[in-house]
Amino acid sequence: MLTLALPSRVFVCTQPADLRRSFDGLAALVQQHLDCDPLSGDLFVFRSKRGDRVKLLYWNDDGYALWYKRLEEGTFPWPTVDGTRTAVGPHGLTLRPAELAMLLDGIELANVQRRKRYQRPMPQTS
Secondary structure (H helix, E strand, O other): OOOOOOOOOEEEEOOOOOOOOOHHHHHHHHHHHHOOOOOOOOEEEEEOOOOOEEEEEEEOOOOEEEEEEEOOOOOOOOOOOOOOOOEEOOOEEEEOHHHHHHHHOOOOHHHOOOOOOOOOOOOOOO
C-alpha cells in the first residue's frame, strides 16, 4: 500500500482547466488563477470542463507530484464562491483536507451541515 503525506493547505481552482496540461502548465495556472506559489508545498486542485476528471498538483521537496483521476460515470461536485470558504486569487478557494476527501468521494459540499466550532478572531489591522 502506498501512503503519501499530503500538504495541510488545499486550494481549488474554480475555473475549469485544460487537463492536457502537465506539471509546468498547471504550475502556471496556480500563479495566474490562484495568485499562489506552486513551490510552496500546498496542494492545488483542478477540474476538467466536463467535470469527470480532476488533477492535483503539489511540490514535494525535490519536484512536482501530480495525481489524476477520471470517473467512468458521473462528475465531481465542485465548490462555488458562496462566502463560506476563503477566496484565493481571482479564481480560487481554500478547502480543508477533509472537504477535499469528500469532494473526491462525490459528496456535494454545499449540502454538508457543519456544527458550530470555535474560530479564532482575525487580528485587526490599523
